[in-house]
Amino acid sequence: MELTRTILLKLQPTEEQAAILERTMDANRRALDYASQVAFERRIRSAFQLHRAVYRTLRLEFGLRSQMACTVCRTVAATHKSMKSNGNPGAQARFKHPKPVFQWNNYVLRGGLLHISTLGGRLRIPYHVQPPYVRYLHDGWTFGAAELVKKRNGWFLHVSVSKTVPEPSQDFDAVIGVDQGMRFLVTASSGRKVLFIRGGRVKQTRLRYIRLRQQLQRKGTRSAKRRLAAIGRRESRFMTDTNHKIARQVIRFAQAQGKRPLIVLEDLTSTNLSVRFRLKERYWRMSWAFRQLAEFIRCKAEEAEIAVVFVDPAGTSETCPRCGHCESTNRSQKHHRFRCKECGYQCNGDLAASRVIAQRGAEALRQSRSA
Numbered sequence: 001m002e003l004t005r006t007i008l009l010k011l012q013p014t015e016e017q018a019a020i021l022e023r024t025m026d027a028n029r030r031a032l033d034y035a036s037q038v039a040f041e042r043r044i045r046s047a048f049q050l051h052r053a054v055y056r057t058l059r060l061e062f063g064l065r066s067q068m069a070c071t072v073c074r075t076v077a078a079t080h081k082s083m084k085s086n087g088n089p090g091a092q093a094r095f096k097h098p099k100p101v102f103q104w105n106n107y108v109l110r111g112g113l114l115h116i117s118t119l120g121g122r123l124r125i126p127y128h129v130q131p132p133y134v135r136y137l138h139d140g141w142t143f144g145a146a147e148l149v150k151k152r153n154g155w156f157l158h159v160s161v162s163k164t165v166p167e168p169s170q171d172f173d174a175v176i177g178v179d180q181g182m183r184f185l186v187t188a189s190s191g192r193k194v195l196f197i198r199g200g201r202v203k204q205t206r207l208r209y210i211r212l213r214q215q216l217q218r219k220g221t222r223s224a225k226r227r228l229a230a231i232g233r234r235e236s237r238f239m240t241d242t243n244h245k246i247a248r249q250v251i252r253f254a255q256a257q258g259k260r261p262l263i264v265l266e267d268l269t270s271t272n273l274s275v276r277f278r279l280k281e282r283y284w285r286m287s288w289a290f291r292q293l294a295e296f297i298r299c300k301a302e303e304a305e306i307a308v309v310f311v312d313p314a315g316t317s318e319t320c321p322r323c324g325h326c327e328s329t330n331r332s333q334k335h336h337r338f339r340c341k342e343c344g345y346q347c348n349g350d351l352a353a354s355r356v357i358a359q360r361g362a363e364a365l366r367q368s369r370s371a
């Protein structure tokens, strides 16, 4: 199984280096526009022919390095091709904020520095890697293409890395159902053990952000709007950080339950989350955080060679894990309890849901095997 990830390096260029990066960015954009115009006017379809038509100009007049000139030709040809298949063949491709692409060797990471080939020669730029990405710098990941990106808060390199890992074993010795919610961000159970991750701290922090936002919204000045945007970014960084930590906890829990565990998650992409979580509007705004957490768990599980399966979330919190009876009044929202109207089975509501999720995962696998 081939895994692909994108990692972010925050670059710390000197002023002089930043100016060179800026020039490189600009030359790349102009080169794309030029190549696009030539392709359009001469009706050139293939990257190979476009290369013959513009390569020298890209090198001599725009000053591009060889590899970047090749990428420009490929990008223009591919863009025209996709425009054609999207039913827009008569137009010329425009590139508003293109990101220069570097292949490995045109950039390398060595001795804590990024060595990168630019218009101004090879630069050596210090960089910073956020903790969740550090593991990709070792552990046998292969570096692929990288994009240079300029954001409001500086320069970044988005690096694509890949690694081939064995398929996870299909012979499970533990099935872990993961329920996501507000009171407990995660309830994971294996049938024998349970992991509860409380949502209290996250809730408090979010409430603080909500209050801050409300104050600023009332003000409505321009500086208040700027601060609002900054707060939104800080809030999403906080949530992303928290989700990384929770995902790691879930993986560790799964690994402690068996040598070949299976993690079962609810497929939240297809459902209306506001129904699933009965969220108030302010929580609905955070629905991305639930999906992000599921995605983080999936990614980290893949890297740890743990199998993951997604199941239909419909009615998981109202179904009895013992007898399978499904009724909305089985679950008391107020007391977070589950009590089966049919067989009388009782337990914590989130725990019941996580057991049902685990059962659905095991069932889905049985069906896929017998098919």
Ligand SMILES: [Zn+2]
Residues within 6 Å of the ligand: 320, 321, 322, 323, 324, 325, 340, 341, 342, 343, 344, 345
């Ligand atoms: Zn029951």
